[in-house]
Amino acid sequence: MQIRNLGRPGDLGWVVMAHGEVYRREFGFDEGFEAFTARYVADFASKQETGRGAAWIAVDEDGRRLGCAFCLPGDEPDTVVLRCLLVHPDGRGVGLGGRLLDTAVEFGRTAGYRRLKLWTNDPLVTAQGMYAGRGFTLTRKRPHRAFGLDLIELHYELELGDE
Numbered sequence: 001m002q003i004r005n006l007g008r009p010g011d012l013g014w015v016v017m018a019h020g021e022v023y024r025r026e027f028g029f030d031e032g033f034e035a036f037t038a039r040y041v042a043d044f045a046s047k048q049e050t051g052r053g054a055a056w057i058a059v060d061e062d063g064r065r066l067g068c069a070f071c072l073p074g075d076e077p078d079t080v081v082l083r084c085l086l087v088h089p090d091g092r093g094v095g096l097g098g099r100l101l102d103t104a105v106e107f108g109r110t111a112g113y114r115r116l117k118l119w120t121n122d123p124l125v126t127a128q129g130m131y132a133g134r135g136f137t138l139t140r141k142r143p144h145r146a147f148g149l150d151l152i153e154l155h156y157e158l159e160l161g162d163e
Contacts, residue, residue, distance in 0.1 A: 001058055001059065001060055001061075001066065001091065001094065001096055001099075002058070002059050002060075002061075003056050003057070003058050003059075003067075003099060003100065003103055004056065004057055004059060005054070005055070005056060005057075006055035006056055006057050006068065006070075008057075010065075011055075011057050011065070011068075012041050012045060014057070014065045014068075015037065015041050015055075015057075015068050015070075015084055015086070016034060016037050016038045016041055017034075018065070018068070018086055018088055019033065019034060019037040019084065019086055020033065020034030020037065022086060022088060022089065023147070026089075026123075027121075027123045027124075027149075028148070028149060029147035029148065029149065030147050030148035030149075032146070032147050032148065033146075033147040036146075036147070037084060040070065040072070040083045040084055041070075041084065043072065044070050044072055044083075047072070047073070052073045052080075052111065053070070053071050053072045053073055053080075054070075054071050054104075054107045054111075055068065055069065055070040055071070055084075056068060056069050056070075056100060056103055056104075058087070058091060058096050058099070058100060060091070064090075065088070066087065066088045066090055066091030066096065067086055067087040067088060067091050067096050067097070067100055068084055068085070068086055068100070069082065069083075069084065069085045069086075069100040069101065069103065069104050070082070070083040070084040070085075071083070071104050071107050071108060071116075074115075074117055076115075078112075078113055078114040078115060079113060079114070079115045079116070079117055080104075080107070080108045080111065080113040080115070080116050080117075081116070081117050081118065082101075082104050082116055082117070082118040083118070085097065085100055085101060085104070085118075085127065087100070097126070097127070097130055098130055098134075101130060101131075101134060102134075104116065105134070105158065105160070108160050109160050109161070113160055114159065114160055114161065115157055115158065115159055115160060116136075116157070116158045116160055117155065117156070117157050117158075118131070118136075118155075118156050119153060119154060119155045119156070120153075120154050120156070121146070121151040121152065121153060121154065122151055122152035122154060123151070128154065131156050131158075134158070135158055136156040136157065136158045137156065137157055137158070138154060138155070138156055139155045139156065139157050140153075140154070140155035141153065141154050141155070
């Protein structure tokens, strides 16, 4: 598997479609989640000329898309936000999620950010373990209703240092 920069025709649409399909099938999220993802993807596409964000697509040897991750500038100038981390079921079990996460962390460090933030929801147990295993700290938890479900929103942060 290869991780490449997002930017080929169909990449943005695949991210939105894959999120909608996978989260519906695995967690019961409604179409609001696909719309939510589309807003982040559009935000990235409109800001990519700034050079402060990045996105990646994981592909197999046939070029089939199997995963993605985005980093967007946060509200604070020294913070980058991880969004849209997904590994399609066909790409699981080979460490691809960890590789995508490590790519995002390395981008944050190289780009001069001091902190990487993300938020997720309680059903994403595998992702939570991956974040904890890489030193992320759970900073906030709160119940909320989103995507047709009652969920617990989880916020994580990783200090990237002064590099």
